[in-house]
Amino acid sequence: MSGTTLTRLRGSVRAAWQIVRGVVGETAYETYLEHHRAHHGSEQPMTEREFWRAHIDRKEIDPGSRCC
Numbered sequence: 001m002s003g004t005t006l007t008r009l010r011g012s013v014r015a016a017w018q019i020v021r022g023v024v025g026e027t028a029y030e031t032y033l034e035h036h037r038a039h040h041g042s043e044q045p046m047t048e049r050e051f052w053r054a055h056i057d058r059k060e061i062d063p064g065s066r067c068c
Helices: 003-024 028-039 048-061
Strands: none
16 A cells, blocks of 8 residues: 555544544543633633533433433
8 A cells, every 4th residue: 555545544544433432422521621611711621520420410310312
């Protein structure tokens, strides 16, 4: 494989990996931090641990459309 082919392949794999991370919810904290910086800049954001605890608590209270 040539260098440009490998570079494009790596870029495609990286993009696919980011999509997978988004689908499984792994990027939720990163998205929260971006939102927090944009809309609540003067306030301290939750730690990652606090964020996930609140996220799980919300899902327990309002499960939405899940099967179990």
